Amino acid sequence: MVVATDGFRPLDEKSLVDYIKATPTLCAQLGNQVDGLAVKEVGDGNLNFVYIVIGAAGSLVIKQALPYIRCIGESWPMTKERAYFETLALQEHGRVCPNHVPEVYHFDRPMSLIAMRYLKPPHIILRKGLIAGIEYPLLAQHMSDYMAKTLFFTSLLYHSTSEHKRAVAEFCGNVELCRLTEQVVFSDPYKVSQYNRWTSPYLDRDAEAVRDDDCLKIEVAELKSKFCERAQALIHGDLHTGSIMVTSDSTQVIDPEFAFYGPMGFDLGAFLGNLILAFFAQDGHADKGNDRQAYKQWILRTTEETWNLFQKQFISLWDEHKDGNGEAYPVSIYNKPELQLLAQKRYMANLFHDALGFGAAKMIRRIVGVAHVEDFESIADASKRAYCERRALDFAKMLLKERRRFQTINEVISAIQEIPAF
Amino acid sequence: MVVATDGFRPLDEKSLVDYIKATPTLCAQLGNQVDGLAVKEVGDGNLNFVYIVIGAAGSLVIKQALPYIRCIGESWPMTKERAYFETLALQEHGRVCPNHVPEVYHFDRPMSLIAMRYLKPPHIILRKGLIAGIEYPLLAQHMSDYMAKTLFFTSLLYHSTSEHKRAVAEFCGNVELCRLTEQVVFSDPYKVSQYNRWTSPYLDRDAEAVRDDDCLKIEVAELKSKFCERAQALIHGDLHTGSIMVTSDSTQVIDPEFAFYGPMGFDLGAFLGNLILAFFAQDGHADKGNDRQAYKQWILRTTEETWNLFQKQFISLWDEHKDGNGEAYPVSIYNKPELQLLAQKRYMANLFHDALGFGAAKMIRRIVGVAHVEDFESIADASKRAYCERRALDFAKMLLKERRRFQTINEVISAIQEIPAF
Structure with a gap:
C-alpha cells in the first residue's frame, strides 16, 4: 500500500477522472467536455501506469510513475521523481525534434503525473x-x-x-x-x-x-x-x-x-x-x-x-x-x-x-x-x-x-x- | 572598483586584521593573541590575494578570491565562487590525504575567504x-x-x-x-x-x-x-x-x-x-x-x-x-x-x-x-x-x-x- 506523504496519490481509472476535472489545462485539452470520458489503463511497460483518456472533443494520455517498478512490484522501489526527468527530456527533445516526440500538456511533480499527446491508432x-x-x-x-x-x-x-x-x-x-x-x-x-x-x-x-x-x-x-x-x-x-x-x-x-x-x-x-x-x-x-x-x-x-x-x-x-x-x-x-x-x-x-x-x-x-x-x-x-x-x-x-x-x-x-x- | 552587493568586501592588510579580530575561530587559531599581528600579502599566483598572518601564539594563511583574474585585472572577470570549490576540494582531498593537503580552518562564502594552515619556512x-x-x-x-x-x-x-x-x-x-x-x-x-x-x-x-x-x-x-x-x-x-x-x-x-x-x-x-x-x-x-x-x-x-x-x-x-x-x-x-x-x-x-x-x-x-x-x-x-x-x-x-x-x-x-x- 502506497501512502501519500508528499501530495502524491496513486490514481486509478476512476480517481483519474476527478483529477482531470479539477485540472483546467487538462479540461481545456479535452475541449472542456469532460463528462463520459473513456479511460483505459494500457501500461504494458515495465515501470508505470498509463491511461488513455478519450472525450467527445479531445484526447490525451496520462502517465503516472509509482514509487516502485511496476513489473516487479513494491519489493523493488524506484523513485517516482523519474516522471520529472521524463518530462524534462520530452520537452527538451521535443523542442529540437517535434516531429518525433509527443507534446507534453501538463506535468504535476508531486503526483509524478504527465499528460501528453495521445498517439492515436493505428499507432x-x-x-x-x-x-x-x-x-x-x-x-x-x-x-x-x-x-x-x-x-x-x-x-x-x-x-x-x-x-x-x-x-x-x-x-x-x-x-x-x-x-x-x-x-x-x-x-x-x-x-x-x-x-x-x-x-x-x-x-x-x-x-x-x-x-x-x-x-x-x-x-x-x-x-x-x-x-x-x-x-x-x-x-x-x-x-x-x-x-x-x-x-x-x-x-x-x-x-x-x-x-x-x-x-x-x-x-x-x-x-x-x-x-x-x-x-x-x-x-x-x-x-x-x-x-x-x-x-x-x-x-x-x-x-x-x-x-x-x-x-x-x-x-x-x-x-x-x-x-x-x-x-x-x-x-x-x-x-x-x-x-x-x-x-x-x-x-x-x-x-x-x-x-x-x-x-x-x-x-x-x-x-x-x-x-x-x-x-x-x-x-x-x-x-x-x-x-x-x-x-x-x-x-x-x-x-x-x-x-x-x-x-x-x-x-x-x-x-x-x-x-x-x- | 569592486562594489560590495552581496556581503563581499575586498580586504587589504589592514582590514584583514579587523576581520580576524571579529572572527572567533580565527582568533582561537591564533591562540587569542591578536594584537600586533604581522600580516603580509604574498599572492604571487595568477588569481588571488594571499595573506600570511603571524601572531605571538599562532599563524594562518588567508586567501581571498576577487571577482576577476588578478594577473590580468578587472578586464577578465572570474567568479569569486571559486573559493567555495577550492574549500570543498581542500576538505575532500584533505580527508583522504591529510599529509599533503593543508588544513582549512574557516571558510566565509560571501567573502570568498579561506583561512588555512600556514606552511612555514622552509616551505x-x-x-x-x-x-x-x-x-x-x-x-x-x-x-x-x-x-x-x-x-x-x-x-x-x-x-x-x-x-x-x-x-x-x-x-x-x-x-x-x-x-x-x-x-x-x-x-x-x-x-x-x-x-x-x-x-x-x-x-x-x-x-x-x-x-x-x-x-x-x-x-x-x-x-x-x-x-x-x-x-x-x-x-x-x-x-x-x-x-x-x-x-x-x-x-x-x-x-x-x-x-x-x-x-x-x-x-x-x-x-x-x-x-x-x-x-x-x-x-x-x-x-x-x-x-x-x-x-x-x-x-x-x-x-x-x-x-x-x-x-x-x-x-x-x-x-x-x-x-x-x-x-x-x-x-x-x-x-x-x-x-x-x-x-x-x-x-x-x-x-x-x-x-x-x-x-x-x-x-x-x-x-x-x-x-x-x-x-x-x-x-x-x-x-x-x-x-x-x-x-x-x-x-x-x-x-x-x-x-x-x-x-x-x-x-x-x-x-x-x-x-x-x-
Whole structure:
C-alpha cells in the first residue's frame, strides 16, 4: 500500500477522472467536455501506469510513475521523481525534434503525473510491428532524424560548456534510473543474480559462458565507465523498439524516463541492437505462410540505413552550426574544410564503436538478464526460441569484443548475414 | 572598483586584521593573541590575494578570491565562487590525504575567504626549488601518494554511482574555472588569440606551426572532450609545480580552485608535464658553477618514479578496497585474480595515455599560450630561453600526437634523453 506523504496519490481509472476535472489545462485539452470520458489503463511497460483518456472533443494520455517498478512490484522501489526527468527530456527533445516526440500538456511533480499527446491508432509499439512482420518504410529516416537532432543539439557541438554543465548537473538527479541501467545492463548478466533468467535448460551453458568470459567482462566494464562518467549528450536512455510508436508514416519516441547526460552511443546502440534482436527473432515467427526471409532483409536494410542516415544528418547539422556556440570544435581552430572533415571522421568512428558496443551489451542483457523482449518471448516453442536467442547472443558477444574491427555498418550487416544456420 | 552587493568586501592588510579580530575561530587559531599581528600579502599566483598572518601564539594563511583574474585585472572577470570549490576540494582531498593537503580552518562564502594552515619556512613553491636546482628526495613518493589517494577515493573504484553523481553535480557549479582551462589550455594556443605570447621573434614560426598542425589539433580536441565530458574523479585541476609547496621532507598541495570531476589524467599530466618543463629549462639555468646535468637526471628519475609509484599505489588501493562500495569493477563480476589484473592493466594503460596527452597539452600552452612558467621566464637571455622552450615544445607536440605508442614511463624518459642538442 502506497501512502501519500508528499501530495502524491496513486490514481486509478476512476480517481483519474476527478483529477482531470479539477485540472483546467487538462479540461481545456479535452475541449472542456469532460463528462463520459473513456479511460483505459494500457501500461504494458515495465515501470508505470498509463491511461488513455478519450472525450467527445479531445484526447490525451496520462502517465503516472509509482514509487516502485511496476513489473516487479513494491519489493523493488524506484523513485517516482523519474516522471520529472521524463518530462524534462520530452520537452527538451521535443523542442529540437517535434516531429518525433509527443507534446507534453501538463506535468504535476508531486503526483509524478504527465499528460501528453495521445498517439492515436493505428499507432502501435514498434516492437509489436516487428514481431508482426510489418515494414515501416520511413522508420530509418525518422529514427535517424530523431537521434541526430536530439543528440547533436544537446552536445558540446552545439552547446557552450556553461549550458552543458548546468544541464548535466540537473540530470545527475536522475541517478536512480541510471543505477537501474547500470545493474541490469552492465552488471547482472555477468554474474549470478536472482533477477537473471534465460530459456532454460537450453541456454544454461550459454548464460554461464557469459559469466565466465573474461574478455567480455573487461569490455563491459569499459562501456559501464563510459555510461557512468561521460556526459556527452542528453540521451533517451532506454531507446529500444518498445519505446517507439509507429504507423506507416509516423514515428514517435516515448518513455524517456531514463534520460540523462550520457554517451550518445547508448541510444544509437539501443535502437540498432533491438533491430538486430528483432532480426534474430524472425526465424521463430516464420511459418508456412511467411518464411520471413524478405522481412529479415528489410530489418537489416533498416539497420544499415539508420546508421548511414544518422551519420549523414549528424554531420550536416555539425556543418550547419559550425559557427555557433558549440565549443567542442570551434571554427577559429578547426578552420579548414579538410581539418573539419578529419575531425568529423574521427568523431563518427568513435561514436560508431560506442554504438556497436552498447548495442551488443543491450542485446546480451535481453537474453540472459532480467528484462526480456517480446520478440523472443512470443516464440512459444522454447527450443526454437533458444535457437534464435543463442544466435543473437553469440553475435552480440562477438560484436562487443571485436567492435573496433568494424569500420562501416555494412560490415556489421555482412557479418550478420554470414552467420550460418546451426 | 569592486562594489560590495552581496556581503563581499575586498580586504587589504589592514582590514584583514579587523576581520580576524571579529572572527572567533580565527582568533582561537591564533591562540587569542591578536594584537600586533604581522600580516603580509604574498599572492604571487595568477588569481588571488594571499595573506600570511603571524601572531605571538599562532599563524594562518588567508586567501581571498576577487571577482576577476588578478594577473590580468578587472578586464577578465572570474567568479569569486571559486573559493567555495577550492574549500570543498581542500576538505575532500584533505580527508583522504591529510599529509599533503593543508588544513582549512574557516571558510566565509560571501567573502570568498579561506583561512588555512600556514606552511612555514622552509616551505617554498616547488617550481622555485626546481629553478634553484634543489633535489627533493621524497617528492615522487609524496606526489604519487597524493594523486593515488585523491583520485582513487573520488572515483567509481571507491564510490557508488549515487555518491558520485551527487558530487559531480555539485562541482558542475565550478564551470567558470573549467571554462578558463578550456580556453587557455585547449583552445587559445591553437589559434590566433590576443592573450597568446611566446619568446618572439625566436619562436614566431614555432607558434605558427602549432596553429597549423592539423594532427595536433585533432588530438587536442579529443582531450578537450574528455576534459569537458568525463567525470572520472575529483581532480585538483591545476596541479602544476606552482601549486605545490615543499621542504626536504614535506610536500603540500595548495590552490585547488579549478577542482571538478574530470579526467584523472589531467592531474597526472599537469604534474609530470611541469616536471618535464623544468627539465628542459635547466640548460638555461646552467652556469660555470653548475652544469645542471646531474639535476636534469634527478628530474627525470623523479618523473619516472612518480608514475611508477602512483601506479603501484593506485593498484594497491584498488586491491585493498575491491570489496567496498566502488561500482566500476564489482568483485561479484571481476571475481578472479587474473581478471582483476587484466582490468587493472587496461585501466592503467588508458590512464597513462591520458596523462601523457594532457601533460603534453599543458607543456605546449605554457610556451605559446597566455600563462608562462617561471622555469623559462627566469632565463634572461631570450635566445637561450627560446632554445629551451623549442626543445620542450617539440617534445610535447610529438608526445601529444604519438602518446599511444608509449607503454611505460621509461620509454618516455628514454625519448627525452635521446633528444639531441640542436
